[in-house]
Amino acid sequence: MKKIIPAKRTENITYAVRDIVVLAQETAKSGKEMLYLNIGDPNLFDFEPPRKMIEAAYDAMLKNYNGYAPSSGIAEARDAIAKEAERKGINNVRDIFVTTGASEAIELALTALVNEGENVLTPTPGYPLYTAVASKLQAIENPYYLDEENGWQPDIEDIKSKINEKTKAIIIINPNNPTGSNASEETILQLIDLAVENNLVIFADEIYDKLLFDGNEHISIASLNSDAPVITFGGLSKNYMVPGWRIGWGIVSGNSEILDDYIEAINKMLRARLSASHPIQYAIAPALLGGDEHLGPAMEKLTRRRDMTVEMLNAIDGITCVKPEGAFYAFPRLHKVKDDMKFVAELIKATGVVIVPGSGFGQVPGTQHFRVVFLPQEEVLEKAYKAIADFHERYLENFQ
Numbered sequence: 130m131k132k133i134i135p136a137k138r139t140e141n142i143t144y145a146v147r148d149i150v151v152l153a154q155e156t157a158k159s160g161k162e163m164l165y166l167n168i169g170d171p172n173l174f175d176f177e178p179p180r181k182m183i184e185a186a187y188d189a190m191l192k193n194y195n196g197y198a199p200s201s202g203i204a205e206a207r208d209a210i211a212k213e214a215e216r217k218g219i220n221n222v223r224d225i226f227v228t229t230g231a232s233e234a235i236e237l238a239l240t241a242l243v244n245e246g247e248n249v250l251t252p253t254p255g256y257p258l259y260t261a262v263a264s265k266l267q268a269i270e271n272p273y274y275l276d277e278e279n280g281w282q283p284d285i286e287d288i289k290s291k292i293n294e295k296t297k298a299i300i301i302i303n304p305n306n307p308t309g310s311n312a313s314e315e316t317i318l319q320l321i322d323l324a325v326e327n328n329l330v331i332f333a334d335e336i337y338d339k340l341l342f343d344g345n346e347h348i349s350i351a352s353l354n355s356d357a358p359v360i361t362f363g364g365l366s367k368n369y370m371v372p373g374w375r376i377g378w379g380i381v382s383g384n385s386e387i388l389d390d391y392i393e394a395i396n397k398m399l400r401a402r403l404s405a406s407h408p409i410q411y412a413i414a415p416a417l418l419g420g421d422e423h424l425g426p427a428m429e430k431l432t433r434r435r436d437m438t439v440e441m442l443n444a445i446d447g448i449t450c451v452k453p454e455g456a457f458y459a460f461p462r463l464h465k466v467k468d469d470m471k472f473v474a475e476l477i478k479a480t481g482v483v484i485v486p487g488s489g490f491g492q493v494p495g496t497q498h499f500r501v502v503f504l505p506q507e508e509v510l511e512k513a514y515k516a517i518a519d520f521h522e523r524y525l526e527n528f529q
């Protein structure tokens with residue numbers, strides 16, 4: 130037989146968060162102690178979901194709710210998500226669907242919208258799934274920049290300059306991964322105006338909406354305009370600390386006349402993949418309607434870890450770090466390093482500290498960054514940041 134040739138559409142698909150693990154695994158084989166600050170998985174550290182969610186999923190399995198679920202999700206879950214939409218101030222809901230993680234909702238919504246050669250505006254830096262899906266659809270990624278000088282707010286002038294006749298959607302990740310920034314009302318209003326003027330669907334990725342520091346308020350994009358076509362993505366992975374359960378959702382809101390055909394296209398795709406996990410969907414209502422008692426202690430820990438992250442990294446000559454307002458990521462800038470990929474590769478080999486190069490999330494050309502996940506315990510973070518500080522100094526002297 131001849132060699133099997135993979136499809137061209139996979140050529141540009143990268144996912145830096147996991148790709149870096151290959152290098153980390155090689156280093157770990159040498160017996161070096163590894164400090165993982167690369168994956169946004171709370172369960173690898175001292176975070177757990179509320180017990181009632183586990184009981185609800187277990188109970189559903191015992192009741193033999195082990196068959197397929199309805200394609201859009203079970204009624205109890207969709208009702209709870211509708212109440213969640215109301216809490217977020219979204220009042221023109223047209224459809225709700227439950228998916229295998231927010232990832233599947235994002236992929237279905239993009240697939241139902243974008244043709245080959247069309248483009249979607251993606252935040253840069255931003256979560257690499259959007260670029261990967263656009264690549265798979267043979268759509269063109271149209272990156273817009275977040276402004277580091279302005280707390281990583283989306284750069285409205287840059288967005289304006291990037292919209293063209295083939296632009297179908299604008300994605301906003303709020304709070305953002307990898308920067309931890311939280312968009313202001315002023316920025317969001319400008320962004321909605323641009324979307325409406327240019328017939329763009331707004332993809333509002335709000336998967337970290339309950340993880341905000343210092344009493345910062347989260348403004349749901351769809352809540353500011355009930356006519357604009359918005360799909361708000363959410364899920365259990367981050368707010369409820371169960372990323373391995375793979376449960377997320379999409380909430381479609383806006384003027385129904387302009388959305389009807391698009392909603393039907395999404396539903397065709399939902400039916401074709403049967404359903405999301407059935408028994409686990411029974412945990413959605415207890416989670417969303419359950420009072421969120423787990424968040425107080427989690428945010429207390431995360432606030433301490435965020436503070437030491439910002440403090441220790443800003444203390445390094447040549448590194449600056451904008452203070453994250455939400456989520457559990459920081460995106461420090463390397464002012465003196467010429468190639469973040471090389472820096473991170475050498476850092477992993479020399480110290481066992483695993484972080485992700487900024488180029489994996491996109492960045493303004495000529496700038497260098499890395500992403501840290503500050504979920505690990507303080508002792509781990511302290512050790513890691515000290516190792517980064519020492520290595521950074523040696524790297525500048527010896528490697529470039």
Ligand SMILES: Cc1ncc(COP(=O)(O)O)c(C=O)c1O
Nearest residue numbers: 230231232256306336364366377
């Ligand atoms: C911004 C953003 N959106 C979506 C996802 C994927 O979420 P899920 O686990 O629900 O698929 C992630 C995961 O890290 C994320 O950071």
